Amino acid sequence: xxxxxxxxxxxxxxxxxxxxxxxxxxxxxxxxxxxxxxxxxxxxxxxxxxxxxxxxxxxxxxxxxxxxxxxxxxxxxxxxxxxxxxxxxxxxxxxxxxxxxxxxxxxxxxxxx
Amino acid sequence: xxxxxxxxxxxxxxxxxxxxxxxxxxxxxxxxxxxxxxxxxxxxxxxxxxxxxxxxxxxxxxxxxxxxxxxxxxxxxxxxxxxxxxxxxxxxxxxxxxxxxxxxxxxxxxxxxxxxxxxxxxxxxxxxxxxxxxxxxxxxxxxxxxxxxxxxxxxxxxxxxxxxxxxxxxxxxxxxxxxxxxxxxxxxxxxxxxxxxxxxxxxxxxxxxxxxxxxxxx
Numbered sequence: 001x002x003x004x005x006x007x008x009x010x011x012x013x014x015x016x017x018x019x020x021x022x023x024x025x026x027x028x029x030x031x032x033x034x035x036x037x038x039x040x041x042x043x044x045x046x047x048x049x050x051x052x053x054x055x056x057x058x059x060x061x062x063x064x065x066x067x068x069x070x071x072x073x074x075x076x077x078x079x080x081x082x083x084x085x086x087x088x089x090x091x092x093x094x095x096x097x098x099x100x101x102x103x104x105x106x107x108x109x110x111x112x113x
Numbered sequence: 114x115x116x117x118x119x120x121x122x123x124x125x126x127x128x129x130x131x132x133x134x135x136x137x138x139x140x141x142x143x144x145x146x147x148x149x150x151x152x153x154x155x156x157x158x159x160x161x162x163x164x165x166x167x168x169x170x171x172x173x174x175x176x177x178x179x180x181x182x183x184x185x186x187x188x189x190x191x192x193x194x195x196x197x198x199x200x201x202x203x204x205x206x207x208x209x210x211x212x213x214x215x216x217x218x219x220x221x222x223x224x225x226x227x228x229x230x231x232x233x234x235x236x237x238x239x240x241x242x243x244x245x246x247x248x249x250x251x252x253x254x255x256x257x258x259x260x261x262x263x264x265x266x267x268x269x270x271x272x273x274x275x276x277x278x279x280x281x282x283x284x285x286x287x288x289x290x291x292x293x294x295x296x297x298x299x300x301x302x303x304x305x306x307x308x309x310x311x312x313x314x315x316x317x318x319x320x321x322x323x324x325x326x327x328x329x330x331x
Contacts, residue, residue: 002204003240007123014117026114030123037239037266084265084299094301102266104124104240109117 003038003104004046008056010106015055020113025059027110033066033101040065068101127241130209134216134244141221144330145229146323147207147243149267150251151260152233155277157185158310159251159319160230164192166320171225171327176215178207178232185230195219206237209244225327235264246330247272254278254285258292261299268299273306275319280309 007028015023032038040063051057068081072088073095079088086096122128138145148156157177164173175196177186186198197215199207212229221227229245231238250271252260255278261268268274274296276289289307296303304322308315 002206002208002237003123006126009126010119010121010123014119018115018117035266035269037236037264084262084269086269086299086301094297098269104122106119106121106123108119111115111117113115 001046001050004043004050007043007047007106008050008054011051011056011059011109012054014109015111018111020111022113023055024112025056025109026112027060027062028056029062029064029107029109031064031066031103031105031107033103034068035098035101036104038104064107066100066103069099070096071099072096124240127209130213131242131244134209134213135246137216137221138227138244138246141224142330143221143224143227144327145227145243145245147229147231147238147245147248148251149231149235149238149248149271150233150253151235151256154233154251154253154256155310156230156233156251157188159275159277159308159316160189160228161192162308162310162313162316163228163320163323164189164194166316167226167324168192168194171324172223173226173228174219174221174224176212176219176227176229178211178230180204180232195224201232205232205234206241207231207243208241212243226323235260235267239264239266239270249273249275251275251277252292252296254281254287254289254292256287258288258295260292261296265299268296268303271300271303273304273322275306275308277308277310279307279314280312 044061071078072093074093075091077090150156173194175189177198180201183198186196189196197218199211199215248271306319
């Protein structure tokens with residue numbers, strides 16, 4: 001719920017800067033990594049409740065889910081992490097650095113004037 | 114249809130306050146832990162045993178996070194250490210701002226270690242940086258050996274894992290080797306401890322590790 005409220009605050013901040021008086025938000029594009037622990041469906045439900053009677057009421061949350069990717073510190077291979085196994089599939093090193101997958105970002109808004 | 118580009122982190126406000134908390138902790142040369150687990154894993158019991166073991170050696174302050182009641186803070190206060198209770202009133206995690214407010218009620222000067230006990234929950238606390246130097250995740254043997262696989266975000270971001278209630282292992286269908294393997298597969302750099310707050314087994318090793326971390330800091 002707190003994530004939905006933070007999201008709403010950011011959206012409202014941007015809507016307030018628009019030159020139109022009755023701008024409404026049609027779509028909110030987001031990036032959510034698989035490691036972020038945020039279930040898009042739950043966030044949608046919370047956002048629906050949080051955004052009631054705001055310019056973002058009824059907005060669709062278009063979520064791009066980002067897979068977990070790591071880079072091996074030893075052999076430099078970049079690979080997708082399957083089943084949360086953070087081990088390099090080529091050289092078996094455990095020293096791997098997260099490249100993507102922990103995102104919880106709001107990317108853009110589609111506005112109806 | 115107009116498009117507004119935003120490109121912002123949803124929790125940027127929390128991250129900013131966490132950054133300021135971290136700066137404050139650094140100014141005081143203070144090591145700060147964020148202890149997380151499911152409800153009932155034994156966070157408060159581990160804290161009690163830790164305080165009994167390290168009191169006198171280190172000056173420790175505690176911030177207790179709970180959804181309701183100050184029962185945990187009362188338990189800690191009996192051990193004569195400074196403790197501040199945060200009641201979230203339904204909130205399922207602590208946020209950096211709540212910790213920032215709690216810090217006003219605690220004298221950081223003279224403390225070596227500040228332990229923040231988060232609300233019992235392995236999901237949401239993973240997203241909220243409080244400004245801590247490290248997260249310690251507690252799992253009890255009664256929760257099963259597959260727990261790390263169910264909450265990978267939390268285990269990936271933790272520095273240490275405490276497997277608690279090891280005295281109950283003979284009665285449970287929990288394989289501690291599997292539990293360790295599952296946790297280390299997600300985060301190979303985890304330092305793992307096995308403890309029982311009833312028999313106190315493993316508490317000295319955990320406390321020595323913690324004291325070493327504090328000494329390195331100061």
